[in-house]
Amino acid sequence: xxxxxxxxxxxxxxxxxxxxxxxxxxxxxxxxxxxxxxxxxxxxxxxxxxxxxxxxxxxxxxxxxxxxxxxxxxxxxxxxxxxxxxxxxxxxxxxxxxxxxxxxxxxxxxxxxxxxxxxxxxxxxxxxxxxxxxxxxxxxxxxxxxxxxxxxxxxxxxxxxxxxxxxxxxxxxxxxxxxxxxxxxxxxxxx
Numbered sequence: 001x002x003x004x005x006x007x008x009x010x011x012x013x014x015x016x017x018x019x020x021x022x023x024x025x026x027x028x029x030x031x032x033x034x035x036x037x038x039x040x041x042x043x044x045x046x047x048x049x050x051x052x053x054x055x056x057x058x059x060x061x062x063x064x065x066x067x068x069x070x071x072x073x074x075x076x077x078x079x080x081x082x083x084x085x086x087x088x089x090x091x092x093x094x095x096x097x098x099x100x101x102x103x104x105x106x107x108x109x110x111x112x113x114x115x116x117x118x119x120x121x122x123x124x125x126x127x128x129x130x131x132x133x134x135x136x137x138x139x140x141x142x143x144x145x146x147x148x149x150x151x152x153x154x155x156x157x158x159x160x161x162x163x164x165x166x167x168x169x170x171x172x173x174x175x176x177x178x179x180x181x182x183x184x185x186x187x188x189x190x191x
Contacts, residue, residue, distance in 0.1 A: 010063035013139045017053040018161045020045040022097065023105075024130045026114055026158060032107075039107040040155060044136055045088065046102045054102060057085055060140045064151045068142025073149060082150025084140070097167060106138045106155035113157035128160050130167040135159045 022043040029038035046053055061083055069077055084105065088098030114122040122128045137156035143149065 010066065012060045012064045012067070012141060013137065013156070014053070014056045014060050016044060016046065016057075016136045016138070017050045018133050019047075019050075019053070019136060020097070020101075020164060021128070021132050021134055021136075021158075022103070022130050022167050024128070024132075026112060026128055027125050029109075029111075037109075039109055040112055041105065041107040042136070042155060042158070044104045044106060044138070045098060046104070048100050048102060054085075057104070057140075061085060061151050064140035064142055068144075068149070068151070072142045072144045078149040080149070082148065084151055084153040104138070104153050106136070106153040108155040112155050115157070115159050117160065119159070122160060128158065131164040132160055133162040133164050135161055 022045055024042045025040055026042060029040050031038045032041070046057075048054070065077070065081070069075060086103055088095070088101040088103050092098035092103075114128055116122055116127070128134070136158050139154045139156060140151050141154060143152050
C-alpha cells in the first residue's frame, strides 16, 4: 500500500523564458493597495508566442490546484477559484506593453535573488527595472484567505536577460538630452 502523504508533490516551480518586468519592486518591498504588508513584487509580461513557458505555468497552476483541493479546500475545487495567469489583451487592452501577452503578478515577503547573466548579484535599481527583460523563478501555491480561494504566484529569483525601454514614463538621460548641443567653450566653463 502506498502512503500518499509521503508521495512527492507535483512540480509547482517554473523558470520562465525571457519575460518583461513591469511594476518591479525588487529592491524595496511595497504594500499593495488596501494592504499593510509590504512585499517584493513584479508583474511578468509573457509573450503569447512563448508556448513552453505558458505550458509550464499552466501545469504548475494545475498542480497547485490539486494541492489546494487536498490541503486547503476540503477536497473540493472552489467555484470561484482565482488564478494568476491573466490575458493582457483582455485585461489591459489600452496598454500596448501587454498586447499579445499574458501576465502574472509574483510576490515575496523575502528579498528575491537578483543576478546578471554571469550570475553576479545586481545591487542597483538602475540595472533591474520595469521594462528590463529577465528569466524569473516562480512557484505557485494555493491560498484560502478571508473566503477568497485561489492560486498565488511566489517570487523566487530574477536573472536579467537584457535592457529594455523603461516602463511607466521614465526615459534614460541619453534619450532626454539627445537633442541638446553643448558648446565646447560652455562645457569647459562648467569644469
